[in-house]
Amino acid sequence: MTFSQLPYHRPDLKDIINQTEWIQSQLMDSKDISKTVDIIRTFFKLQDQYETMAQLVYIRYSLNTADPFYETERNFFDEEGPNVTEAFQKVIQTIIDLEDRKSLEKAFGALFFKKYEQQLKTFDPSIKGHLVTENKLVTEYSKLIASARIEFDGQVLNLSKMAPYMQSLDRNVRHDAQHAVSSFFETKEEALDDIYEKLIKIRHEIALALGYKNFIQLGYDRLGRLDYDQQDVEVYRKQIEEDVVPYVKTLVQRQEKRLGLNAIKSYDLGIKFLSGSAKPKGDKKTLLEAASQMYQEMDNTIHDFFEFMLDHELLDLDSKENKESGGYATLIPDYGYPFIFANFNGTAHDVDVLTHEAGHALQMYLSKDLIPEYRHSTLEAAEIHSMSMEFLAWPWMALFFKEDTQKYYYQHLEGSISFLPYGALIDHFQHEVYRNPQLSKAERKIIFRTLEKRYLPYKDYDDDLFLNKGTFWYRQIHVFSDPFYYIDYTLAQVVAFYFWHAYRVDKEAALKTYLSVCRVGGSMTFSSILESHQLPLPFKQGMIKQLLEPLKVYLNHVDDLKL
Numbered sequence: 145m146t147f148s149q150l151p152y153h154r155p156d157l158k159d160i161i162n163q164t165e166w167i168q169s170q171l172m173d174s175k176d177i178s179k180t181v182d183i184i185r186t187f188f189k190l191q192d193q194y195e196t197m198a199q200l201v202y203i204r205y206s207l208n209t210a211d212p213f214y215e216t217e218r219n220f221f222d223e224e225g226p227n228v229t230e231a232f233q234k235v236i237q238t239i240i241d242l243e244d245r246k247s248l249e250k251a252f253g254a255l256f257f258k259k260y261e262q263q264l265k266t267f268d269p270s271i272k273g274h275l276v277t278e279n280k281l282v283t284e285y286s287k288l289i290a291s292a293r294i295e296f297d298g299q300v301l302n303l304s305k306m307a308p309y310m311q312s313l314d315r316n317v318r319h320d321a322q323h324a325v326s327s328f329f330e331t332k333e334e335a336l337d338d339i340y341e342k343l344i345k346i347r348h349e350i351a352l353a354l355g356y357k358n359f360i361q362l363g364y365d366r367l368g369r370l371d372y373d374q375q376d377v378e379v380y381r382k383q384i385e386e387d388v389v390p391y392v393k394t395l396v397q398r399q400e401k402r403l404g405l406n407a408i409k410s411y412d413l414g415i416k417f418l419s420g421s422a423k424p425k426g427d428k429k430t431l432l433e434a435a436s437q438m439y440q441e442m443d444n445t446i447h448d449f450f451e452f453m454l455d456h457e458l459l460d461l462d463s464k465e466n467k468e469s470g471g472y473a474t475l476i477p478d479y480g481y482p483f484i485f486a487n488f489n490g491t492a493h494d495v496d497v498l499t500h501e502a503g504h505a506l507q508m509y510l511s512k513d514l515i516p517e518y519r520h521s522t523l524e525a526a527e528i529h530s531m532s533m534e535f536l537a538w539p540w541m542a543l544f545f546k547e548d549t550q551k552y553y554y555q556h557l558e559g560s561i562s563f564l565p566y567g568a569l570i571d572h573f574q575h576e577v578y579r580n581p582q583l584s585k586a587e588r589k590i591i592f593r594t595l596e597k598r599y600l601p602y603k604d605y606d607d608d609l610f611l612n613k614g615t616f617w618y619r620q621i622h623v624f625s626d627p628f629y630y631i632d633y634t635l636a637q638v639v640a641f642y643f644w645h646a647y648r649v650d651k652e653a654a655l656k657t658y659l660s661v662c663r664v665g666g667s668m669t670f671s672s673i674l675e676s677h678q679l680p681l682p683f684k685q686g687m688i689k690q691l692l693e694p695l696k697v698y699l700n701h702v703d704d705l706k707l
């Protein structure tokens with residue numbers, strides 16, 4: 145069956161609750177460990193059935209936010225989701241309370257229970273109403289962003305379609321494009337401030353109700369972090385501030401020189417070369433064919449996976465009106481189908497989708513048969529699958545970029561390094577915001593701009609007073625939808641740097657490690673995945689500096705003025 149043929153029917157809540165009650169009573173009555181294991185597996189099946197329908201709604205609504213049918217269904221999941229969570233949590237509580245924990249750990253692993261215990265900490269029936277409100281606010285944000293209609297270049301464009309103008313060779317066009325986007329956000333300033341304020345307040349209340357001091361640790365627990373805490377992340381951000389920011393400054397100076405500017409501005413940062421940024425050659429069909437060839441030559445397993453995606457129409461890549469912005473990969477559990485969602489825009493981003501999102505989808509494909517708790521890793525580990533694939537794909541980049549390949553290499557590495565301070569900034573900002581939930585809307589913007597100057601000292605907004613006020617985070621969906629998630633991209637990026645280097649030294653060994661990491665899925669924590677594969681742990685003092693070294697050597701040897 146192709147994706148569009150997958151049947152959707154709204155889950156029957158009553159039936160789900162009946163089934164969970166039946167499972168609970170069976171678990172409590174069971175005297176036999178193998179029977180208990182079977183009952184727990186029945187619970188997994190029920191979870192998967194529900195999750196399959198939720199994913200179909202989530203995907204189909206994001207493909208067309210103006211579709212009234214899936215809008216209604218999405219509302220159903222927003223409103224009823226917490227009830228289902230509650231019913232599932234009761235089963236989880238029952239499983240945790242079972243006597244023969246040792247035997248069950250043998251069947252499912254000790255991490256399984258740790259994950260369950262952590263999940264229980266993040267939920268209580270008394271916060272159900274708050275969770276509904278939180279979900280709705282996030283949906284409101286997505287809708288507001290998807291509704292962007294920006295008049296530019298004689299057209300009406302959404303935010304994704306504005307991206308190529310930010311990379312225009314004509315400085316005036318870049319400048320005006322930045323202002324046009326800023327103007328859109330300015331018209332939504334009050335609405336966005338309101339949504340965020342409500343989100344902070346509700347999350348803080350939820351945290352207090354669950355017995356946390358504030359939302360921060362709850363945010364970490366929601367992300368399933370079992371192996372590191374705020375202090376580790378703080379040490380990590382400090383490494384970025386000390387060891388990465390100064391180097392990025394030199395990269396920006398090189399960019400300024402390449403572009404022949406005497407003062408580089410924020411609207412220049414998107415353009416890497418006077419001859420234009422590296423662009424993929426050819427249309428979507430050509431790029432898909434190139435990706436197909438690449439994966440065929442890279443590895444048999446990965447090739448099978450990619451053909452599976454194409455055969456079942458599991459990629460939706462075109463940017464369309466009313467389609468949500470951004471990109472993601474997800475899994476439809478009952479079918480074991482990964483799905484890739486993206487908005488192609490003619491920039492190098494399109495190739496990143498075919499490598500990055502494909503890396504995520506590959507991991508889901510490889511661990512689709514694991515139990516639900518182990519199918520998905522925590523998010524920093526998940527980004528290793530995607531970001532490392534971007535680097536494993538390097539030898540094939542000429543298929544996509546032709547004469548722009550060297551340029552692509554430079555901008556990819558440069559962009560990956562420059563990303564670290566931005567990621568740390570978004571993370572730091574959120575820690576401030578949730579540590580001080582009483583901040584005013586204006587204070588939040590000042591804090592953002594102050595931190596922005598620390599992490600991105602080269603970012604000069606010129607005459608864009610709106611961004612200069614500290615509003616860039618409006619466009620960072622994670623700030624609204626997934627608190628504290630953003631640093632995960634940087635953690636994975638640092639590990640991906642290791643793969644970049646390792647693959648150049650020994651392709652076969654690096655690929656083997658990579659596939660093994662993918663297969664592990666979420667059956668280990670981030671740190672133990674790294675440890676068991678002899679991969680570097682980013683929190684360790686001095687680690688970033690060490691991992692950056694070979695990349696610096698590479699970049700410093702490129703005569704970028706010639707690109």
Ligand SMILES: [Zn+2]
Binds near residue numbers: 504527530
């Ligand atoms: Zn990703």
